[in-house]
Each structure stands twice: as structure tokens, then as C-alpha cells.
Amino acid sequence: MQLETYISDLLYRYECVTIPEFGAFLTQRVSASITENTNTFYPPKKVLSFNEQIQKSDGLLAHYIADVEKIPFEIASNKIRKRVKLLKSYLTQGQTLNFSNIGEISLNIEGNILFEPSYHLNYLTDSFGLSQFVSPKVNREIYKKEGEKIEKVVPITVTPERQKARLYLKYAAVALIALTLGGFGMSNYYVNQIEIHNRIAQEEANQQLENRIQEATFIIDNPLPTITLNVTKQVGKYHIIAGAFRIEENSTKIIDQLKNLGYNARYIGENKYGLHEVVYSSYEDRLEALQALRKIRKEHNSEAWLLVKEL
Known part of the structure; x- marks a missing residue:
């Protein structure tokens, strides 16, 4: 044993x-x-x-x-x-x-x-699919020291030409502020007029659309026949997990592969880590699920495990 x-x-x-x-x-x-x-x-x-x-x-x-x-x-x-x-x-x-x-x-x-x-x-089980990983080291202090070295080698100086340029920029800024204050009142007036015009146009368009809907009449001469589909829904809270994938396309591929092997594979959603979980099948009876799990571990996937969860 x-x-x-x-x-x-x-x-x-x-x-x-x-x-x-x-x-x-x-x-x-x-x-x-x-x-x-x-x-x-x-x-x-x-x-x-x-x-x-x-x-x-x-x-x-x-x-x-x-x-x-x-x-x-x-x-x-x-x-x-x-x-x-x-x-x-x-x-x-x-x-x-x-x-x-x-x-x-x-x-x-x-x-x-x-x-x-x-x-x-x-x-x-909450950590299924997660593994340890190593992150590269971030050398922030090294970059800081390199910046200090550059400042020492290339000092910042102020020449007479730069002083004159700064005076011109100061005068230009004062003129711009004066123009802005003068046009502020006129700008508000035009903005209000545009908003009123847009609101009136929107109300007219909504009224025209409502009138057309009320006048429309839909008649189907040849209705399609009713089709009844018998879909077998998997139920039960015992699920045999085949894998959990960060990319949803990978889970779709695994489902197709398992279905070709005869399993009732399906997608049961994302876990709290954002991984897409795929199951071989779901069962209502715990003993039946355990027997199926042992068979799957022996014949197909030794890493399969049992999830007990109400979906």
C-alpha cells in the first residue's frame, strides 16, 4: 500500500x-x-x-x-x-x-x-500554476552617482546672452497674460452660445428618431422554425483540474486536445490570480471524482488535482 x-x-x-x-x-x-x-x-x-x-x-x-x-x-x-x-x-x-x-x-x-x-x-491549491521567479536587480544608486559625476564635469554657466534672452521671455510672458485676460470674457460668451446650439440640435434629432420608430411596422412572412437543442450541462462541485493558463488562447487549445482524447473538458473561468482554469470533467459524487482523478494521474497527467468548488 x-x-x-x-x-x-x-x-x-x-x-x-x-x-x-x-x-x-x-x-x-x-x-x-x-x-x-x-x-x-x-x-x-x-x-x-x-x-x-x-x-x-x-x-x-x-x-x-x-x-x-x-x-x-x-x-x-x-x-x-x-x-x-x-x-x-x-x-x-x-x-x-x-x-x-x-x-x-x-x-x-x-x-x-x-x-x-x-x-x-x-x-x-490557490497557488496552482504559480512558480518562483527571479527579478533583475534595479541599480538606482548607480544611475544617481553617474548623474552627479556628469554635473561636476559639465558645469552650468549663465552668459550675458542668456541673461538678455531671459529678459525678453519675461516681457513676452507679461504680454501674453494681458491678452489672455482681455479675451477671456469673449471666449466664455462664444462657448455658451455653442453649447446652447448643440443642445437644441440634439433634441431635434432625438424627436425625429422617435417619430420614425413609432411609424415603423415589422412583418415577418416566413418565420424560421423553432429548433430545440439538447445540451448536456456538466454539474457538480468536484472538478478535476487539467491546468491553469495566463493566456486564454492556450486554455482553448488544451480543451480541444482533451476533447479529442475523449474527455469532457471545459473552461470554468478565472481564479483569483487571473489564470484561466481548464477541467477534464466535473462530478457530483466525490468518490466518482476521486476514482477518475487517480485514472487520469496514471494514464495522462500526474499533476492533475481535484478542486472542490460550487460554480
Whole structure:
């Protein structure tokens, strides 16, 4: 039994997944961050940790295994107990337990459990499609220093010719202000007259248009026959996500490709990050959706995941 696969599925939706008599994997949401030394931007994510003190079974893992494998709850619980017994024996022998896409567990010299999380998957579904990126450094201080150097090398001086030019500009500005004040009153008069004329013309045009509409009569001699289309609408709040794309044209291409493969692919809109989401299909039954998800991961896309959302 691949226990880590079931745990990984549950970490997308729950903050705590307990392995009875062994410990619990915990998730905590952290905001987007920036590393100033490398200019690297990281999206929001879930940080994984392990607590060996939480060992009491809450039934979550056993119920999930029972639903997926179509077996009774007691049988699923027995499978977990056998797996835990084997994991503990590996630890006492000094081996490191590798939980795929989750992390590694080992014992230190004092016999305490050490957990090293894996960073291959981001279990925060809101950040699906987002990845870290490095931004080029902006050297503002360098440009400032270069400007200061240029000012020192090329000083700004005022010659007698420039002083005369400034006097001419001063007199021209005074004359322009006088002309502007004199024509301000006349300008307001003409503007008011134009506005009155435009308003009267607009009212006449609206009246003529209304009269023509009232006089018009529409008669259809040969009406088109009524056509009834039977469209199958996908319903359900369980959606298997195929991908999220920043460019809408890319999502349209993926939908056509998936439909050619026999999937009921469709577009379900944008998420809060502005990415266009495409689904393989939508389901009303959670168990049916999980079975379809496992099949898609095995046969077509290992990165597909389940979104629970009312559309």
C-alpha cells in the first residue's frame, strides 16, 4: 500500500493528516515572500511539518483509503497498522523513511524523530500554476552617482546672452497674460452660445428618431422554425483540474486536445490570480471524482488535482 500517495492527496484539502500510532503531518499557510539577496519571489504556499505527539486516530486517513480502494473501514485500519509497524522497524534499524513529495523522517542520536520537508509540491491549491521567479536587480544608486559625476564635469554657466534672452521671455510672458485676460470674457460668451446650439440640435434629432420608430411596422412572412437543442450541462462541485493558463488562447487549445482524447473538458473561468482554469470533467459524487482523478494521474497527467468548488 502506497501510504504516502493517500497522505499527499489529503494534504491538499486538510491541515492535519494523522497516521495512527505514528504521528501527524501538519500544514500551515504562509504568504508570498521575497529573498532580497537573490531577488527571488516565492508564491503563497503550505509549509509542512511533522508532530510525533499527535498519534490518536481521527479516522480521516482510514476512511479515505476505504473509499478509494472500495474496502471496509476495519480492513483499511488494519492495513495502516501493518504499515506503521513496518515503518517503526525501519526507523529503529537506522533507515530514513522517504515519503514521496512530502519529506524524509529519520531518528537522531538521542532517538528523536527528525523531519525534512520536501519542496517539490505546493499543497496550497490557490497557488496552482504559480512558480518562483527571479527579478533583475534595479541599480538606482548607480544611475544617481553617474548623474552627479556628469554635473561636476559639465558645469552650468549663465552668459550675458542668456541673461538678455531671459529678459525678453519675461516681457513676452507679461504680454501674453494681458491678452489672455482681455479675451477671456469673449471666449466664455462664444462657448455658451455653442453649447446652447448643440443642445437644441440634439433634441431635434432625438424627436425625429422617435417619430420614425413609432411609424415603423415589422412583418415577418416566413418565420424560421423553432429548433430545440439538447445540451448536456456538466454539474457538480468536484472538478478535476487539467491546468491553469495566463493566456486564454492556450486554455482553448488544451480543451480541444482533451476533447479529442475523449474527455469532457471545459473552461470554468478565472481564479483569483487571473489564470484561466481548464477541467477534464466535473462530478457530483466525490468518490466518482476521486476514482477518475487517480485514472487520469496514471494514464495522462500526474499533476492533475481535484478542486472542490460550487460554480
